[in-house]
Amino acid sequence: xxxxxxNNQITVDAWEVVAKDEVxxxxxxxxxxxxQIDDVKTLITSGKQAGVWLDSDTxxxxxxxxxxxxxxxxxxxxxxxxxxxxxxxRILRDQCKYTGxxxxxxxxxxxxxxxxxxxxxxxxxxxxDKDAQKVQAMxxxxxxxxxxxxxQPIPLFKRRG
Numbered sequence: 724x725x726x727x728x729x730n731n732q733i734t735v736d737a738w739e740v741v742a743k744d745e746v747x748x749x750x751x752x753x754x755x756x757x758x759q760i761d762d763v764k765t766l767i768t769s770g771k772q773a774g775v776w777l778d779s780d781t782x783x784x785x786x787x788x789x790x791x792x793x794x795x796x797x798x799x800x801x802x803x804x805x806x807x808x809x810x811x812x813r814i815l816r817d818q819c820k821y822t823g824x825x826x827x828x829x830x831x832x833x834x835x836x837x838x839x840x841x842x843x844x845x846x847x848x849x850x851x852d853k854d855a856q857k858v859q860a861m862x863x864x865x866x867x868x869x870x871x872x873x874x875q876p877i878p879l880f881k882r883r884g
Contacts, residue, residue: 726855728836729824729846731862733855736848740776740797740828754797754828757781763793776828779807786814790821797848800829809842816843816873833857837864843873 727736766773774795
């Protein structure tokens with residue numbers, strides 16, 4: 724069952740997210756926890772696709788170094804009420820100038836993906852119980868946004884000219 728929306732397209736998520744207390748497998752596409760970032764670099768040099776996943780409580784001071792070392796970053800939303808991942812995404816895109824894939828993982832809900840896209844997420848790993856087509860449709864919920872954000876740096880009043 725497809726459970727990844729990437730660049731507004733539904734696809735199968737072949738990436739494995741390795742938990743903090745687990746050991747990496749032989750999967751060719753793997754997200755390792757931040758504590759294993761040196762292993763991510765090793766996997767990349769050996770030809771595998773590897774990225775790092777961040778918890779919502781990751782220290783902002785680490786983001787610049789992280790963004791320079793990996794091309795795929797996943798941010799974990801441990802529960803729907805934890806909005807710190809939005810801040811991490813915005814800092815990565817705006818301040819760190821991160822241009823790689825930024826994926827939301829964990830408790831990614833239908834009504835949050837539009838707002839996740841506004842702060843810079845371009846991929847959403849969905850739980851098996853979520854309907855990918857409904858989630859994809861939510862990315863098109865609003866045709867205009869008043870406020871500035873990563874996806875639209877010019878406010879509406881200036882765009883209306």
